[in-house]
Amino acid sequence: MYLLNRTQRHTVNSTWMIISLLLVALLPFLLFIGLYLKSVLLLHDYSVIDLIFSKTWRPSAGQFGFYPFIIGSIWVTLVAMLITAPVCLLTAIYVTQYTKKYFLRIMHPAIDILAGIPSVVYGLWGILVIVPFISRYLGPWMGIKTMGYSILAAAFVLSIMIIPFVLNILIEIFRAIPVELKEATLSLGATQWQTIKHVLVKKALPGIIAAFGFGLARAFGETMAVLMVVGNVVRLPKSVFDPGYTLPALIANNYGEMLSIPRYDAALMFAALLLLAVSLFFNLVMHFFIVRYNKY
């Protein structure tokens, strides 16, 4: 019935397991080395500081300044977090502290669906709803002339995309707080809101920061949805109604012509390397917040 006997099967199985495990464990290092080797051509001729802080982007003239893209990415990410952070925190507190169990059973599928919608569909929704809203209503209302394709549009779409991600972590964090802590505070005469404000949020603070950090890292690397609504103009944005350009959008927009201009491909791989470094750094730092949170 079987080709091999039990011991042989055990050997085959466990060898395959170890090979797979090694592959997965080495993946982040492989990614880093691979992208570094590809961008090394660029790093030979320019210093990293120059690349990051120089403002002119003219690949055909050999000028690779990533500053506008980095600033664009930071703007979009921070504005998105400004929307996501309070909404998620308030919702997480509400569904864990104020509502009955069944409400979470409604919320969970909703969060799952939000998390499952592909980024292209989010981008399309942004073009359909958010961009016209900004150019027709919000812009004129604030007395600003805008195309609608702007930092704000990208940030809004992005903030919706990371809500499920951040909210899931926050809900888990608030549910992990021992109920005795809450009971002790309530028995001392504190109101529910006082308990939340002075005890629960304080206890959960490292976890809350970590959740926001994970969200930030996720938002920084999001490509398609941002690319579709941000406007893709290489310029330092002056307000949120200006169009911008982000690092992931830069990579995605130019992959077609990158082999035709010397060092262009190295520049795009360097952009990917920057994204990877930012993502690894944020996840690393936030991981230690989570570890600290779990220790208490």
Place this chain on the structure above:
Amino acid sequence: MTRSQKIEEKFFKLLMILATYFILAILAIIIYSIFEKGIKSISWEMLTQVPHGGYYYGKGGGILNAILGSLALAFGATLLAFIIGMPVALYLNVFLIRHKKVIAIIRFLLDLVWGIPSIVYGAFGFSLMIFFGLQTSLLAGILTVTLFILPIMIRSMDEILCTVPIGLQEAAYSLGSNKSEIAFKIFTRQSFSGIITAVLLSFGRGIGDAAAVLFTAGYTDHLPNGLLEPVATLPLSIFFQLSSPVPEVQNRAYASALVLTLIILIVSLFSRGVGKRYHKTKINF
């Protein structure tokens, strides 16, 4: 309690309710606008034909190439990720169960990899492709998407497998099983529904992602025929149709988005259903 405290509590509670319903309302608006725009322009022709000449200027045809391409790509990647991912998840929970430090390090690495944006995988896949002398093809796309969904698959399987009680393992040992038998015969049965959920989740991620396949899978108007040929994918097809200035083609983009959303909703519904159904082989403690 003073009056100002009461007002403060009321105020924040109101904010919380607003935030919660804001999220639900946004979800409803997204689903509504995708359906409303998509239903109008979807047709049988779109689902069953490949793009004819001049499709992107409003001539006839459909997006069958992208639908089949996406399915092939996501199936391939999910299968490959399953072949690599399930042994890893099992290894963590059976072989390494006594080495908490090692498990913690591997979980940490997986979380790191999970956080890496898909465009970085795309760029990496592209440089791998060049390195091996491959062209944009289904195979390159599958490999890239596999790397991208691998951490998702392993971590979600791991979440389920680590809930298997240690007593079950000990019972199996006492009956003379070895470790790989425990892993592949007992753990897989005990957490069957969770494993299916993990696979479906990864499938959904794989089919919806555009940034990873942008460089590697290429694009074609033909049906996928062979691993080494370029292949069209739904997200990219939506993207390209949307960039067209012709309104008719843009309408098709809405219809394509509806198709993609429906596929993902069905997969997600299915994974919820599976979780409830497969309890037969599970031992309850």
